[in-house]
Amino acid sequence: MSDHSPDPARLSFRAGIGGEPIVSDIHATPALAFEPAPWGAWVVTSGGHPVAGDRLDVRVEVGVGCCAELRSYSPTVARSTKRPRKAAVSSTRTHVSVASDGMLTWVLEPGIGSDGSNHVSDSLIQLASNARLLWREEFLLERRFDEKPGTWRSRLRVTRDSWPVICTDLAIGPVSPLWESPAVLNGAGAVSLVVVVDPGQGASEWSSTRTTVGSATGMALPLSTPGIQLLAWGDDLVDCREAVERMLPACGVAPWVEARWHGEPGPVVPGLGGEDHLVVGGDAGLSGSGSRYQL
């Protein structure tokens, strides 16, 4: 959208000899910066952003054959403002592209809607036809006793070779008229959404799964293209994340997904199946021990 920041935070990776990510372009903004790591980069958000009226723009490119991960240290807290002339809504627009033979793991810490905030997270991920993706998006409402909750809306669209893979729009918080509907989220205070796209797997390898953990209800739903959505919602993000973790082994994802979920860093060369994935760098690869993906 044209009303977003003309100066987005940018990060581009190209592949090293073995597919490891090499930063080819990096640009920080006052609200968001990247800290390169051997396996990709840490996303570092300012504690003061996003605040009502902010329009943050993030662009990430993963080059041909590159395997990159993005992680963050801490949650992103959306805040309201007392300034009367400020717009009530804050937004983050994230545009990600993953080129041919590339792989992206995006597991940022959750977004938190606090203090009457109204935040929209809008993510577009464009994948090449044989690119792989593990995308985790979590958001919850602040639960301080004397504070009214904010609203966090998450729109996610993933395309593969320009064809839609998943297009979903979820919101928690009082601004959303659907939040409390028994057909939608039933007033849940936390959501954990995971999308896996893996063209290396056949349709028969994915399976629907459902579970409940504490307050959380979870389900894994194979998509119409090679991929699966895992979604859990409830009062507590810990329960939601536990529900997703329980479903991961049961829904048929490849081993690299579970490894990435559990935070085993190190790029993996795509195109090699199952246990024959090759660790080519990063902490796990360099340590030379304990990785089930090493040849």
Next chain:
Amino acid sequence: MSESLLLLLSDTRFAAGSSPNSASRSGGHSGGIEAACAAGVVSDLPSLKAFLFGRLSTTGVIGAYAAAAVCARAGTLPDSMWRGMEAEIDARMSAPAARRASRAQGGDVFRMALSLARSPIFDALGRATIAYSQQPHHAVALGAIGAVAGARPEDAATAAAVASVDGPAAAAQQLLGLDPDQVEAVQAGIKVEIEALAEHAAAATHRPLSLMPSFAAPALEFLVEAHLERPQRVFAS
């Protein structure tokens, strides 16, 4: 669109309707209501009203926008755009059971339409779906029928939106033994929302398909998937 065709498309006894005795080959469709009743999510009129509002605001919105877009553009759509519309709806229905139910209902309606009329629009839809061993999504079939019948996009949107709530309402009335007059009063209350939705959907037919609304209904999808494992079912979905 002639009102009689709109009424026919929305009739729960018509193909793709909710009645187990409907003309549907795939069985009646409750839109998740049967599972919701079994789980206690819907047990009375207030909970039915909340559930129907959630259904209309998610799957109903997607169906209305898709039907209006197809109706407005059907005469000029190349085959690739028909595939694109089907893919956009697939991407907005994460639950495999929901996709199957939508395609089963679309197939029933499309089959009925083919028996009534021939049109290059139907031929194009057939090339984009049946040629790929698929049946069209319900909303796409409604939009195509609307275009062939000379309907306005808002009429096609209305038909899709009505289909998203009237069938489930009739199913709930049957399953819970609710007072039919009171269920109709609930439906009448939702009709105001449907009119506004159809107007918005018709006004957005020129926008790219990728910008169609994509409101998710996780609880509904959970119920639709759970329904398949029930040993005894009145409705197919």
